[in-house]
Amino acid sequence: MTALLPVLTLLIGLAIGALVGNRLASRSSGADSLDVDRTRDIANATLATTMRELIDVNTRQLAEATARSAAEAAQQQKSVHDLVAPVGEQLARLDQKLNDLENKRVEDSGRLNFSIGSLASLASSLQKETAELASAMKNTKVRGNWGELQLQRVIELAGMTEHVMYEQQEHIAGEGDSARPDMIVRLPDSKKIVIDAKAPMSAYLNSINATSDVERERLLAKHAVDVMAHVNALAKKNYASRVDGSLDFIVMFVPGDTFLTAAFDANPEFLEQAIAKNVFPASPGTLIALLRAIAYGWRQEQLAENAAQVVALGKELYERVGVFTGHLQKVGNSLTKATESYNSAVASLETRVMPSARRFETLAVAADQALPGVSPIDVTTRQVSLPELEAGPTEQNLS
Structure with a gap:
């Protein structure tokens, strides 16, 4: 369109010039009307022809521009498609992965909900059993039985053998009173260690169900006092003088680390005070190590x-081998003497007996079968050569 502007401008100028000339001609006094009409017709025809040519040129250029635009658009579309296609594939794969993750999330969420439900049920059951245990542990006899059971488990884990390495519930007589410690451990050097498993736990169990921190701290402090009172009671029993071979201390077994830790927290000097009274507090882990x-x-x-x-x-065995070797040497010597006697008998047979016996053959009184010969024994017995026998066997070895 830009290239046609000069041509269009020229044509318009020609048309205007023709009109102006026509006006001027109409004003002149000597102009002929026929020439004016002819000139107008020629100008109109020229203008029409020029306009048709201009329209044809414009149409061709428009068609070419449209074709070029279509080709460029197709090329651009192909370029955009080539550029966007990998992104589309990546988006498709991403969408698939998102779907897989969503499905897995739903599946995991279902399992998690099931696990949470199971855990809640287990927690409820555990809470119920804990409450029942805490209620049962308030009974002194039940606590004692539980402590003895825990002590038995510790013994099994330690690999101890009953009646060899330890004794349980052994009765100890005393002046005015008797005692029955839960366990007496035997040491290889005939020493013994006394173990008690009756630690108090009531205050600690009550502190678990305390409704306030103040009450809980008061009960834990009472627990430490109760455990220390039990230490004093064990110290007064003086097992070291009542059990033969007992060491100068007693082990106080506490059937749970939490019970002992609570006493330590409430009374930081508890361990020093107990050891000073020759009572050694021991949790299950400590007792297993011991x-x-x-x-x-x-x-x-x-x-x-x-x-x-x-x-x-x-x-x-060494002594018996020596005795056996002495006997074996005697047998060898006897065999040697027997061989020598046998060879002497054979020599006597060949030199003294057989010549007289063969004379019967010359007298024709011998049997049809000739007398067989007898060969001497050339094999001798092997002497036992041991340094222990060079000086000869002793009477003790030969006995």
Whole structure:
């Protein structure tokens, strides 16, 4: 369209010029009307022809521009498609992954809800059982039985052997009163350790159900006082003088780490005060370590006894081998003497007996079968050559 502007401007100028000339011609006095009409017709025809040519040129250029625009649009569309296609594939894969994640989330959410429900049910059951246990543990006899049961489990975990490494509920007589400790542990050197498993726990169990922090702290402080009172009671029993071979301390077994920790928290000097009275507080973990050390000592003692028995057996075997070797040497000597006697008999047979017997053959009184010959024994017995026998066997070895 820009290239046609000069042509269009020229045509318009020609048309205006023709009109102006026509006006001027109409004003002149000597102009002929026929020439004016002819000139107008020629100008109109020229203008029409020029306009048709201009329209044809414009139409062709418009068609070419439209084709070029369509080709460029197609190329641009292809370029955009090539550029957007990978993004579309990535978006499709992302959408698939999002769907998979959503499905997995729904599945995991279902399992989580089920697990939460199971956990809530378990927590409710555990809370109920805990309440029942706390109610049962308020009974002194039940607490004692539970402590003894925990002590038995500790013994089993430590690998102790009853009636060899320890005794349970052994009666101890005394002046005016008697005692029955829960366990007496035997040591390899005939020493003993007394263990008690009757620690108080009522105040601690009550503190679990306390409704306020003040009440809980008061009950925990009472728990520490109760445990310390039990320490004093054990110290007064003086097991060291009543049990033969007992060490100068007693182990106070507390069947749970929490009970002992609560006493330590309420009374930071509790451990020092208990040890000063020769009472050693022990939780299950501490007692297992102690009993395992004792069991290890028993195993080493057994190994030492076995080694001593092996030494004694080796000494006895050595002595018996010496006796047997002496007897064997006697047998060898006897076999040598027997061989020598046999060879002497064979020589006597060949030199003294057989010549007289063969004379019967010359007298025709011998049997059809000739007398067989007898060969001497050339094999000798092997002497036992041992350093122990060079000086000759002793009377003890030959007995």
